[in-house]
Amino acid sequence: MTASSGNAREALAALDPRLPLHARLREALTTRLRGGEWTPSEPLPAESELAQDYGVSLGTMRRVLTELVDEGLLERRQGSGTYLRRMQAQNSLFRFFRHHRQGDAVPTGRILTRETRPAPAEVARALGKRTGTKALRLHRLRSYDDEPFLVEDIWLPLPAFAPVRDVELTEIGDLLYPVYEQLCGLVIGSADEELWVELADAEVAELLGCAPGEPVVVVERVARTHAGDPVEVRRSRGLASTFRYRVEIR
Amino acid sequence: MTASSGNAREALAALDPRLPLHARLREALTTRLRGGEWTPSEPLPAESELAQDYGVSLGTMRRVLTELVDEGLLERRQGSGTYLRRMQAQNSLFRFFRHHRQGDAVPTGRILTRETRPAPAEVARALGKRTGTKALRLHRLRSYDDEPFLVEDIWLPLPAFAPVRDVELTEIGDLLYPVYEQLCGLVIGSADEELWVELADAEVAELLGCAPGEPVVVVERVARTHAGDPVEVRRSRGLASTFRYRVEIR
DNA sequence: GAGTGGTCTAGACCACCCT
DNA sequence: GGGTGGTCTAGACCACTCA
Structure with missing residues (x-):
């Protein structure tokens, strides 16, 4: 287990365990995304890597990422990666x-x-x-x-x-x-x-x-x-x- | 294979095979739903039964049903079943x-x-x-x-x-x-x-x-x-x- | 208690992008 | 060619509803 995967797992473990895993994962990921860890120019880690870091299955990770894409927070590019959406301020603040x-x-x-x-x-x-x-x-x-x-x-x-x-x-x-x-x-x-x-x-x-x-x-x-x-x-x-x-x- | 499952599989097979399975399944299901086969009072067949009828996996059927729920066509009730949404006329004509x-x-x-x-x-x-x-x-x-x-x-x-x-x-x-x-x-x-x-x-x-x-x-x-x-x-x-x-x- | 949708997993193969 | 997301499968267990 790498240091970062340890952090990711801890962030997940700190959330209300009565919530379904996908809900906790979504909250942890959203917090991290809003924290500015990534820019729209560079892709997030691959879905498989994220899944491993958080200790969840690929299916669960994909479900959460799909929700965040639907919500307009993320953007998927097949063959390339998953990215933060640009103009997020416009979307979330001026919407x-x-x-x-x-x-x-x-x-x-x-x-x-x-x-x-x-x-x-x-x-x-x-x-x-x-x-x-x-x-x-x-x-x-x-x-x-x-x-x-x-x-x-x-x-x-x-x-x-x-x-x-x-x-x-x-x-x-x-x-x-x-x-x-x-x-x-x-x-x-x-x-x-x-x-x-x-x-x-x-x-x-x-x-x-x-x-x-x-x-x-x-x-x-x-x-x-x-x-x-x-x-x-x-x-x-x-x-x-x-x-x-x-x-x-x- | 029952008669109805045969029909369901045929409806799927008649669609453009270049489309992903979930897209064909979605189209077939939507057509059937708009055809008035079910009313909002009675549930659709269970997800597992529908999946078997159409010859797709439960995961694929659930994906399509989720899309139709997001779109407002269907409504899920845990423990009870999946239903056509009421006021559908209101939605499509009076929207x-x-x-x-x-x-x-x-x-x-x-x-x-x-x-x-x-x-x-x-x-x-x-x-x-x-x-x-x-x-x-x-x-x-x-x-x-x-x-x-x-x-x-x-x-x-x-x-x-x-x-x-x-x-x-x-x-x-x-x-x-x-x-x-x-x-x-x-x-x-x-x-x-x-x-x-x-x-x-x-x-x-x-x-x-x-x-x-x-x-x-x-x-x-x-x-x-x-x-x-x-x-x-x-x-x-x-x-x-x-x-x-x-x-x-x- | 039987049946339904809800959650979660593990793994296979494909289409696409990049270099 | 190597890595990414996209599709699809099979199956386990849980939470809820309803008779």
């Missing part, structure tokens, strides 16, 4: 950013308020928690070139998101999902969105720089982990007159 | 009907005008045709209980859609995609949609029963075949005040 404005520029995101509150009934239900459960609420303004275009109201369940409550606001960048991942270990994998139009109240009108009563588009998103657990409820409001939203349906 | 109104009711669709016209530049570009290419334009009103809620402007390239131009209007039901499939052999497989808000002009206002200048939501859809060829451009307008749109992002 849920659907408001279509000037090209692919990233808007800035400034957090206006951050407070702990009991979750309203509707939010608690969407998160699968009891009404009144403690939650973190973020009020956030997103802008292009200092021009506000989206007001966001974000609810995160506690204590899972306690690190987001405690971190310095200056540590939080323009995108939240990488923060969830790095501080809380939660990776967003899917979401439901619902859109409708309502009229701006005084607060939203002031933030967006329009008159109260002007139509605004509301996007309500419930974001889930890969396992399907809802972990974020987000309501975004933007001026209807300049709003664009794009979706690809497969 | 692109995203305007969310009272439950899962189907709105009626009435064609107001049908005419042959040169396609405007924007439409021609979306369809991958030259500007001015002949196209079929449908003007359509969709209602719930005789209450109009959506005005649709639909462009279809000719001559591919000539059968839709020539068929009696009374032969066209409330859903167009089954018509495309039956008359033209074109199956819609994916689509892009883009949403924005504009103000109702006189014609739209009259059809929707609102005042001119009221905000309406516009959904522009470019629908494609499974092969990815764009074959329909559709612009739908609905009253912003009652509009709801829902999407699942994976």
Whole structure:
């Protein structure tokens, strides 16, 4: 047994043994891939070698690699090897950013308020928690070139998101999902969105720089982990007159 | 070998032998499933039995069944069996009907005008045709209980859609995609949609029963075949005040 | 308890890429 | 030619469902 195979086996043994082997293997591999051990230019070790390192059968290793390929994390090239997918940041971080404005520029995101509150009934239900459960609420303004275009109201369940409550606001960048991942270990994998139009109240009108009563588009998103657990409820409001939203349906 | 296993093996043998076994098996199984041999209430034969019928290994059968589950055609219930998924009609025909109104009711669709016209530049570009290419334009009103809620402007390239131009209007039901499939052999497989808000002009206002200048939501859809060829451009307008749109992002 | 899908293994052969 | 992923097989044991 080589040193590295020892490490790989240890990483696997450290995980909850009640989970199926393929689930533990998947978690161990994902952690290692996100850790930056490999670049998209060089192949991972061969499937057979990985299987040996982790002490699993080739079939189990192939099953997990297939899942990670389906998920968009890896890329297989027959005869050549298995590679990290390029543009992974675009995929994993921007995948849920659907408001279509000037090209692919990233808007800035400034957090206006951050407070702990009991979750309203509707939010608690969407998160699968009891009404009144403690939650973190973020009020956030997103802008292009200092021009506000989206007001966001974000609810995160506690204590899972306690690190987001405690971190310095200056540590939080323009995108939240990488923060969830790095501080809380939660990776967003899917979401439901619902859109409708309502009229701006005084607060939203002031933030967006329009008159109260002007139509605004509301996007309500419930974001889930890969396992399907809802972990974020987000309501975004933007001026209807300049709003664009794009979706690809497969 | 039983009679049915003979049939299953024959169905497999009739397919292009250059394809991998799992691809042939998948095609044979899909055809049989769509043929209505099983209902969602009764399980398919066990995986092991199916594998034997088709003369493939359990592993290969499981691989194909897993793919069909991922695709949404089947549903596995451990300890119980493998079942056709319910609401399959909803999936294949209503999959692109995203305007969310009272439950899962189907709105009626009435064609107001049908005419042959040169396609405007924007439409021609979306369809991958030259500007001015002949196209079929449908003007359509969709209602719930005789209450109009959506005005649709639909462009279809000719001559591919000539059968839709020539068929009696009374032969066209409330859903167009089954018509495309039956008359033209074109199956819609994916689509892009883009949403924005504009103000109702006189014609739209009259059809929707609102005042001119009221905000309406516009959904522009470019629908494609499974092969990815764009074959329909559709612009739908609905009253912003009652509009709801829902999407699942994976 | 009988039957189902879920997990995991071990090994064979092929198609493809690279040098 | 040597190594990679792709296909396919055979069989063992477990967890779950249902009568």
